[in-house]
Amino acid sequence: MDLTPTEEQRLLRESAGRFVRAQYNADARRKRAEAGEGFSAGAWREFADLGWLALPLPEAHGGLGGGAVEVGMLMEAFGEGLVDSPYVSTVILGAGAIAAAGSPAQQADLLPKIAEGALRVAFAHSERQARYNLADVATHAVKDADGWVLDGAKTAVLDADEADLLIVSARIHGNRADAKGIGLFIVPRDAEGVTLTTDLRLGGGKVSQVRLAGVRLGAGALLGGLEDALPVIEAVSDHATAALCAEAVGMMQTLVETTAAYIKTREQFGKPLSVNQALRHRMADMAVAVEEARSLALRAALFADAEPAARARAVSGAKAKIGRGARFVAEQAVQLHGGMGVTEELEIGAFLKRVVFFDAMFGGVDHHLKRHAALSAAGRAA
CATH class of the missing domain: 1.20.140.10 (Butyryl-CoA Dehydrogenase, subunit A, domain 3)
Known part of the structure; x- marks a missing residue:
């Protein structure tokens, strides 16, 4: 297997390295820390202009069609500069879930906005009792005549406080006693019944505890209509x-x-x-x-x-x-x-x-x- 980077990969790595050395060198990081500045909207626009937000997204929806190797090159550069950004939460987790499970209409609506930096997404799946068991989901979604009703709690949700949408996992019930599979739901961060408690995370950035109390969603909120999204x-x-x-x-x-x-x-x-x-x-x-x-x-x-x-x-x-x-x-x-x-x-x-x-x-x-x-x-x- 030839592991030599392609010309495009080499240019990506070099451009990411230059950006990090210029914008996230030790002096710049120290000044941000002293000023109490987090990740800025301006930096997110720069990420979009450089094509990094579109990197792993499908070409049909404004992406560049890159793979995990290209993402890894970018992330390694981020690590060198201790870049604190919602890249993983929005592009890898949120957009990744939409690209994998979303309906054509959902993909066409959301993915181009993520690629151009106009939409941030947080992936709300982990729960306190689960202990890294991805199949352990107590949050439940009940279908009614108007759509869905979500109740539950999520823990350690990356960058939820600045997200526009939450992708929330929930156990689907025909009624509360009839448990089915796990679905992924598109939930506006400011939806009625959604409460966030946000804390600083170790090493920079923020995590949130998300509570959902009788959150009402439309019938089209279920990502791709998929009732087994595990x-x-x-x-x-x-x-x-x-x-x-x-x-x-x-x-x-x-x-x-x-x-x-x-x-x-x-x-x-x-x-x-x-x-x-x-x-x-x-x-x-x-x-x-x-x-x-x-x-x-x-x-x-x-x-x-x-x-x-x-x-x-x-x-x-x-x-x-x-x-x-x-x-x-x-x-x-x-x-x-x-x-x-x-x-x-x-x-x-x-x-x-x-x-x-x-x-x-x-x-x-x-x-x-x-x-x-x-x-x-x-x-x-x-």
């Missing part, structure tokens, strides 16, 4: 996990480069730290962890559109390995910086926080090791 939920969750793995690789790369520069300039007993052989060995281990993570992130992207078991196995393998590797690199970076590693003056601590958040999103190391083992055992049994 395969779609699993697919977009795996795509988002693969994208976050690529972002983690970018964070690991910056941590290694920053730490290498620090130990070359920081002197102890009249000599730079880099002359210490033990520290050089630790830096070598960190560099190896980055390359291992990069290979697994690419593998997850290459399998993103494979059959479900192969896709899930590749993504879980990558998430587990990169989760451990990213923790190792971040913790070593903090330790090699000494006390400076946990001060606000340096950003090492901020990268560590984002790594911790990455590890928790869509399941931690233990969850994905168990998932990978179960899928592998099922494959051998078959």
Whole structure:
């Protein structure tokens, strides 16, 4: 298999790298943090102008038809600059669900708006009791003469506070005692009965707890009219996990480069730290962890559109390995910086926080090791 990037992929990676270095360098990030500025509408318009919002969307609806490999290249650049944006929530999760399950009319209405930056979407699926079990959905939708009524609660919904629409999963009932499959519903964020409680998330950005109390929706709110959307939920969750793995690789790369520069300039007993052989060995281990993570992130992207078991196995393998590797690199970076590693003056601590958040999103190391083992055992049994 030839893994050499195409000319288009190379140009994408270079343009994303230039943008991040210019707009999200250490000084720029520090100024944003001091001013308390989050991700801006202006930056989102820049993403749209650069074609990044359209990147993985279907060409028939204003997209560029890119795949998970191209998304991974973009996300790796985001990770290098610790870019805080609703890209995963809107483009990978929200638009991904619409592209996979939406009716032609829903796709034609929503996807072009997402591609041009006029619409943001949040994917509200996780629930407190589920513990990463995507099939565990207690939120319920009851059909009546006027459409649907939703009741329930969602937790840790990425970027819901600035979304225009929520894509909400709910167990479909003919009546409250007749449970059927899981559907995905298009819910305006400001719909009556929708309540958001928003908190800052570790490493930047926001997450919301979403409560739905008697939320009334029209008959056309069910995405694609699909009453068994669990395969779609699993697919977009795996795509988002693969994208976050690529972002983690970018964070690991910056941590290694920053730490290498620090130990070359920081002197102890009249000599730079880099002359210490033990520290050089630790830096070598960190560099190896980055390359291992990069290979697994690419593998997850290459399998993103494979059959479900192969896709899930590749993504879980990558998430587990990169989760451990990213923790190792971040913790070593903090330790090699000494006390400076946990001060606000340096950003090492901020990268560590984002790594911790990455590890928790869509399941931690233990969850994905168990998932990978179960899928592998099922494959051998078959």
